C-alpha cells in the first residue's frame with residue numbers, strides 16, 4: 287500500500303484551522319444576509335458583523351490610518367493596488383509615469399505591471415543580487431524624476447528571502463513615491479513591527495495563514511485614491527464592488543488574530559524543522575546549492591538546487607512521496623523566473639525544489655523527507 291506523501295508545500299496553501307472553521311459556521315446558513323442590504327434588520331446585523339471583523343483585523347495588526355479593502359485574495363489585491371493606483375495617477379496628471387519593481391516578484395505583481403506597460407507606463411524591473419535581495423544602491427539609481435510607484439514584496443514566495451523594505455519605504459517617502467508591498471507570505475511568520483505603517487499599500491491573503499481560500503485584503507493609506515477594477519454597488523469605499531462573502535471575512539479575521547498571537551512561537555517551531563531539514567540534507571548529500579539568503583529568510587522556507595541530476599526525473603520520482611513545489615512559476619512548465627534572476631542556469635532551475643514547512647509538520651516528517659530526498663538523489667546520480 288502506498289503511504290501518504292509528506293506535505294512540504296505550505297507556502298502554496300495551508301489548511302483552514304479548526305478555530306477558523308468554527309468561527310465561520312454560523313455565517314453560512316443562519317446569519318446569511320447581505321451586509322450591503324441596510325434597509326432591513328438582517329442586513330444591518332450582517333453589516334455589523336462585517337464591520338466587527340474589519341475592526342478585529344485593525345486591532346490584531348495595530349493599524350493606524352489605514353483602510354481595509356476586502357478582495358478575493360492577494361492576486362486581486364495586487365491588481366487593484368497597481369492598476370488602480372497607476373490609472374488614477376494618469377487620470378489626475380495626464381502623465382504615464384515610471385514604476386519600479388523587482389524581477390523576482392510574484393506574477394500577480396509582474397503581470398499587472400506588464401498590463402500597465404501596454405497602457406503606456408514605463409516599468410523598470412530591478413534584478414536582485416545573487417542572494418535574492420535588492421541592492422538599495424541600485425534601487426536608488428533607478429529612481430527617476432517621474433517615478434511615482436514602487437512595488438517590492440516583503441518576502442519571496444519561492445526563495446523566502448526578506449527584502450529590506452523598511453529602507454525602501456524610507457527612500458520612497460523622501461521622494462514622495464507611493465510604495466506597495468506584497469505581504470502574502472509574511473503575516474504570522476515574521477514580526478511586522480512598523481512595516482504596516484511604513485508602506486502605503488499592502489497585500490495580504492487568507493489561505494497562506496490557515497484561513498479560508500477566496501479572501502484577501504489590501505491595506506491602503508487613507509488618503510490614497512484608486513481607480514476601481516470592479517464597479518457596481520459601491521462596496522468597500524467604492525473601490526471594490528460586489529457582495530462580500532461574510533463567512534470568509536469572519537474566518538480571515540480569526541486567522542489573522544491567531545497568526546499574530548502565535549507568530550513568535552510558530553516561527554521558532556518552523557525554523558527548528560527547517561534547519562533540521564537543511565542540516566540533514568547537507569550532511570547526506572553533496573552538490574546542493576541554497577537559493578537565496580539563508581539569514582534573511584522566512585522560517586518555513588527552503589529552496590535548493592540539486593546539481594548533477596535530471597530535474598524532470600527528480601520531480602517525477604518525488605511526486606508520490608513528497609508534496610513540494612518546483613517554484614510557483616513552474617506551474618506552466620517554465621523554469622522559475624526567480625531562480626533565473628538569481629543567476630541559476632535553466633538546468634539548475636529545473637533541478638531545484640521548494641520545501642515549505644507548516645504547523646502540522648513534525649520531526650518524523652522531516653526525518654522521512656531527508657531520507658526520501660537523499661535516496662532519490664543517490665538513485666538519479
Ligand SMILES: Cc1ncc(COP(=O)(O)O)c(C=O)c1O
Pocket residue numbers: 297298358359360361362392394439441442443468469470471491492493502614
Ligand atoms: C507572494 C504572493 N503573492 C500573491 C499570491 C497570490 O495569492 P492568492 O492565491 O491569494 O491570489 C501568492 C500565492 O502564492 C504569493 O505567494
